[in-house]
Amino acid sequence: VALRTAEIIAVGSELLGTTRIDTNSLYITDRLSGLGIEVHVKSVVGDDRSDLAAVFRQALTRADVVVFTGGLGPTDDDLTREVVADVLGLPMTLDEAILDKIRARFARRGLTMPEVNRRQAQVPRGAIVLDNPNGTAPGLFLDHEGHAVVLLPGPPREMQPMFDGVCAGPLSERAGAERIYRTSLFITGLGESHVEQAAQPIYARWRDGSPPMATTILAAMGQVELHLSVRDADGARARRMLDDARGELLGALGEHVYSTDGRKMEEVVGDLLKARGLTIAAAESCTGGLLMSRLTDVPGSSAYVRAGVIAYDNADKQRLLDVPEALLAQHGAVSEPVAVAMAEGIRARTGADVAVGITGIAGPGGGTPQKPVGTVVISVLAPGADAYVRTFQFIGERTQVKFQSTQAALNRVRRMLADSR
Amino acid sequence: VALRTAEIIAVGSELLGTTRIDTNSLYITDRLSGLGIEVHVKSVVGDDRSDLAAVFRQALTRADVVVFTGGLGPTDDDLTREVVADVLGLPMTLDEAILDKIRARFARRGLTMPEVNRRQAQVPRGAIVLDNPNGTAPGLFLDHEGHAVVLLPGPPREMQPMFDGVCAGPLSERAGAERIYRTSLFITGLGESHVEQAAQPIYARWRDGSPPMATTILAAMGQVELHLSVRDADGARARRMLDDARGELLGALGEHVYSTDGRKMEEVVGDLLKARGLTIAAAESCTGGLLMSRLTDVPGSSAYVRAGVIAYDNADKQRLLDVPEALLAQHGAVSEPVAVAMAEGIRARTGADVAVGITGIAGPGGGTPQKPVGTVVISVLAPGADAYVRTFQFIGERTQVKFQSTQAALNRVRRMLADSR
Numbered sequence: 058v059a060l061r062t063a064e065i066i067a068v069g070s071e072l073l074g075t076t077r078i079d080t081n082s083l084y085i086t087d088r089l090s091g092l093g094i095e096v097h098v099k100s101v102v103g104d105d106r107s108d109l110a111a112v113f114r115q116a117l118t119r120a121d122v123v124v125f126t127g128g129l130g131p132t133d134d135d136l137t138r139e140v141v142a143d144v145l146g147l148p149m150t151l152d153e154a155i156l157d158k159i160r161a162r163f164a165r166r167g168l169t170m171p172e173v174n175r176r177q178a179q180v181p182r183g184a185i186v187l188d189n190p191n192g193t194a195p196g197l198f199l200d201h202e203g204h205a206v207v208l209l210p211g212p213p214r215e216m217q218p219m220f221d222g223v224c225a226g227p228l229s230e231r232a233g234a235e236r237i238y239r240t241s242l243f244i245t246g247l248g249e250s251h252v253e254q255a256a257q258p259i260y261a262r263w264r265d266g267s268p269p270m271a272t273t274i275l276a277a278m279g280q281v282e283l284h285l286s287v288r289d290a291d292g293a294r295a296r297r298m299l300d301d302a303r304g305e306l307l308g309a310l311g312e313h314v315y316s317t318d319g320r321k322m323e324e325v326v327g328d329l330l331k332a333r334g335l336t337i338a339a340a341e342s343c344t345g346g347l348l349m350s351r352l353t354d355v356p357g358s359s360a361y362v363r364a365g366v367i368a369y370d371n372a373d374k375q376r377l378l379d380v381p382e383a384l385l386a387q388h389g390a391v392s393e394p395v396a397v398a399m400a401e402g403i404r405a406r407t408g409a410d411v412a413v414g415i416t417g418i419a420g421p422g423g424g425t426p427q428k429p430v431g432t433v434v435i436s437v438l439a440p441g442a443d444a445y446v447r448t449f450q451f452i453g454e455r456t457q458v459k460f461q462s463t464q465a466a467l468n469r470v471r472r473m474l475a476d477s478r
Numbered sequence: 479v480a481l482r483t484a485e486i487i488a489v490g491s492e493l494l495g496t497t498r499i500d501t502n503s504l505y506i507t508d509r510l511s512g513l514g515i516e517v518h519v520k521s522v523v524g525d526d527r528s529d530l531a532a533v534f535r536q537a538l539t540r541a542d543v544v545v546f547t548g549g550l551g552p553t554d555d556d557l558t559r560e561v562v563a564d565v566l567g568l569p570m571t572l573d574e575a576i577l578d579k580i581r582a583r584f585a586r587r588g589l590t591m592p593e594v595n596r597r598q599a600q601v602p603r604g605a606i607v608l609d610n611p612n613g614t615a616p617g618l619f620l621d622h623e624g625h626a627v628v629l630l631p632g633p634p635r636e637m638q639p640m641f642d643g644v645c646a647g648p649l650s651e652r653a654g655a656e657r658i659y660r661t662s663l664f665i666t667g668l669g670e671s672h673v674e675q676a677a678q679p680i681y682a683r684w685r686d687g688s689p690p691m692a693t694t695i696l697a698a699m700g701q702v703e704l705h706l707s708v709r710d711a712d713g714a715r716a717r718r719m720l721d722d723a724r725g726e727l728l729g730a731l732g733e734h735v736y737s738t739d740g741r742k743m744e745e746v747v748g749d750l751l752k753a754r755g756l757t758i759a760a761a762e763s764c765t766g767g768l769l770m771s772r773l774t775d776v777p778g779s780s781a782y783v784r785a786g787v788i789a790y791d792n793a794d795k796q797r798l799l800d801v802p803e804a805l806l807a808q809h810g811a812v813s814e815p816v817a818v819a820m821a822e823g824i825r826a827r828t829g830a831d832v833a834v835g836i837t838g839i840a841g842p843g844g845g846t847p848q849k850p851v852g853t854v855v856i857s858v859l860a861p862g863a864d865a866y867v868r869t870f871q872f873i874g875e876r877t878q879v880k881f882q883s884t885q886a887a888l889n890r891v892r893r894m895l896a897d898s899r
Contacts (some may be wrong), residue, residue: 347767
């Protein structure tokens, strides 16, 4: 019988505190869904033998695949191997090949393997050992009475390549012919209810299709996400369905969709700049450098990012950006003429092709009845397009106002570059 | 018997995808630990009746307190209320007071309550209704055969004040006299193994104390965290123990500890600047504005943040920061003389008291054998201190190099301001 359902168990008391969260399960979920295997329950369990055994036993009652992360280290706290062997009733044996590898790993650094690391070479009978190129803890794969049980280390850079190997190897062989195919649309500049209104009639039709399409709308800071997925044994058909549904949604949501391939806004803007051989510069006040920081998060961005100026007070807006004093006095720092002058100033100083000016009130202080917290003015200058300036009202805390401001500014750059092509 | 153990169940199929993660459990864990209640297992379950019932049944076998978040909405997908009533064998009754409140909430917006919202007024017999000031879904508190069962909505801004009320009210009454007291130290500029070496002898003593102290070392990007906690009925004693242990650790780790009260680095630096009435400006190359963005994430930072310049290429370093062309030609853009010249340039242009210059290679491209990816030069100028400049070698991806660079620069500002006091 093909494997269809999965449960993920993250092991480690540090994941039960107030500062750490399990994120490995996102990666694992993504890879499993590529095999048509759906995650039904995820758990986090401390380094406690009886809790771990109970959660594992329950997982076996309902999941075809159980994936553990963590608890494979060499110390007494690392219980995953032992508990899995106990629950499945499998004796442990010492695997000399693993022991040799761990010894060699230490030897390469001129060290002798500590005795405690022998534990990592203990293997439940019948387990397939999964090589760990990035650490000492090997992983394990067990085929047990119709269940696949996978034990992986906790650190993502060890876990991820090992799980990729499991998915390509033993899990792939045991998965069914059906796979889950996905696509996503990322939208900004439209509220969730507007997106829902536009998407709903399209969704409804595809949901009743054959095979049915699963659809989700998720609202996040500065964007709305539409996620579509189809489970099908016929990959060409599934991809065609997703392409068609995406095409219909693009028709309904148009210019508000900034990404249909998972790229972030700063990557989309960067790719547009690169394709057209243009450079960008920004003059930021309330966003404090976040716009430039997002642009420069993208590898290769030095090809199109020129320079930026962050000018918090009026004196610096004059000195660093040549904003006329009279303009500041007449309209105030948070005003459309000043935003345009900031963009013009950074363009003149750097010679960049595209220039952004942002000025606003991020809060929590500084608001007035006329210009409350969240008032942000954005100006964009781009070749072949009219100068853009608009006043926004954003809602939320300081960092949320900052993010939404940069999102709106980048989105405007995107649309001006796309339109003027 | 006092409540001591807890389990948290987050409900919602959207939390089982690849883009969303349950973070409510961090808040709940923190509040529970204030009552001496420890979380042993956390789960995420989709909108599935049988999975939800099974996970709840198992939680009841081992946890004194079970906290649900999510699944309290008005639709058929929202199953938490029904499943809890089913498992506990409690009949549901319609609560007219809740119904009136939901109706009034809609009426305030000029709307009639949709029939579907009647579901939110269904209450298992004996439940205490928890008012939700920020949404329609009320919460529920059940006292059942020695277990406390709490049902909360998923959105954090609805969940958090409601859970605060539960902790101050019914949970507090049922918790024991013991509470968990915590403190943390945040360290930067020292590797995990160095921190461990320094902390271990101190830890060992406190761990064997009475009551014993729990200790954890966690390595994160750009910092190492030490977490200490004591469970005690005597709050004064616990706090004294934590103060003493913290004092010993501060003695051993000294200037590398940047925060002992949960403040982030950018808050610590901001508070130092504010206390001394100083302003700051930065000239950033490879960090692309991240340093300034972190500083300006702090409410009130406009009091001490002057301005910043982001200069990616050499022409802009000359034009915007007055870095001499000869210096760039002789030493290269990533060099100590250039970092100092950048800091001097931004200081001269803005008149800020403290000036930072950062230049480096964030990668993945741009590295050379002499200056590999991760090479970052940081300079800091501060009143009453010698000019600082140092070349770092950071490890990791582009965004990690960026973050570590800003962390090292802010930490240097912190130390120079603390030293020159």
